[in-house]
Amino acid sequence: MATYAGGANTEENNQTVLSTLPKELPLDFLRTITDQFSDHRILGTGAFGTVYTGVMPDSQRIAMKKLAESAPVARDKAFTNEVQNIMALHHKNVVKLVGYCHEGQKKVVQNNGRYIVADVYESLLCYEYLPMGSLQKNLFDKPINMAWDARFKIIKGICDGLLFLHRIPITHMDLKPQNILLDNNMILKIADFGLSRLFGQEQTRANTQNVVGSYGYIAPEYLYRGEISAQSDIYSLGLLIIETTTGEKNNPKQNEPSAREFIERVRQNWTEGHIASRYSKLNANGLQEVKVCIEIGLDCVRIDRKSRPSIESIVQRLDGRCASKRANQFSTTSMRS
Known part of the structure; x- marks a missing residue:
């Protein structure tokens, strides 16, 4: 993946919106801060998905990776790998995962020539913003x-x-x-x-x-x-x-x-x-x-x-x-x- 984001640093007694967010973030909120995953918010695209810039209400930025269904490993496994393996990591040379979303919404999809209502899940990972x-x-x-x-x-x-x-x-x-x-x-x-x-x-x-x-x-x-x-x-x-x-x-x-x-x-x-x-x-x-x-x-x-x-x-x-x-x-x- 080409680019991620950060800027989640906070000063004492001056918390940002990002610092107060829960680890599990609602899909609608992530859509809002990426302008509905607009093309002009794309930072890069790779085998595991597309990375977008998300702009918080206080103008802080995060990077958001929307996992692709066609990733080299199953999307759920890739999601689990990142959340479980780096959620609690804190090291200056390891990217910080600041939030995630694994949320399903009912959609009409085609299945064997028929249209059915199914739960379609989106998996997203949010990182600190690294501008370089x-x-x-x-x-x-x-x-x-x-x-x-x-x-x-x-x-x-x-x-x-x-x-x-x-x-x-x-x-x-x-x-x-x-x-x-x-x-x-x-x-x-x-x-x-x-x-x-x-x-x-x-x-x-x-x-x-x-x-x-x-x-x-x-x-x-x-x-x-x-x-x-x-x-x-x-x-x-x-x-x-x-x-x-x-x-x-x-x-x-x-x-x-x-x-x-x-x-x-x-x-x-x-x-x-x-x-x-x-x-x-x-x-x-x-x-x-x-x-x-x-x-x-x-x-x-x-x-x-x-x-x-x-x-x-x-x-x-x-x-x-x-x-x-x-x-x-x-x-x-x-x-x-």
Whole structure:
């Protein structure tokens, strides 16, 4: 899903309309604040449905995803996944779900050539509003000239958010640039939990015959064997890190679910000399950060899931690199030699 929304922050003693709303919202109210789901309120459309901007009576905005009947998983399951898995989550790098609606209305529908009156349900999910849109938009669709510091901040935010999810433990199963959203301060939020899995404390893996996801970001063990684990997310994370670092898009060929060609191209091309040329204005410490991110990304996309790093080790490595500011291992001179 391309874009969601936010702006649900409230100041003490100054509650907004949004902050006083119940979690379960009436369908008529959601219709009203989207002008009856008007086309001019559409933020984006994806496999799981259409996202609209809703404008509250006090002018606050929310984003509202109206789930599609033709979603990759059953609409009721996608709805349950998001409500159960993220309703109570509170982390600065995970999108906040502020409300939901699952309401039926009687409508005349055609069934086997006859018209009958049936209960037709609408499923909607309401999120905080994130005005900068998706990472996809900012990196590739309408790219901005993003400095390395902003890219590194995004990478660290994705990793911090994923660490929070994996400790619950929730596996996201659909990490891609379209599902990483940004606020005005370039703080990112992981979004779209329609394919997510909540594991029990003793369960760390599962298998399925119904493989769904986004070509180019699906881990090979899930794609070919239906194996689901936290390491499935690590594979997708690696591609996100590589794309954010290099600014190059992972574009698998039509009907080709694998990202191997993209990965091999990065492995071959992004040498120390290329990094120094691409980021010629960075100091030695910044160049080292770029190198480390490329290395982490390539570690994450190893074919054998057991050889991929854990999210804990990735966060520790990024935090250590950020805190230590040790650049003597990667001087500009050595890179250009």
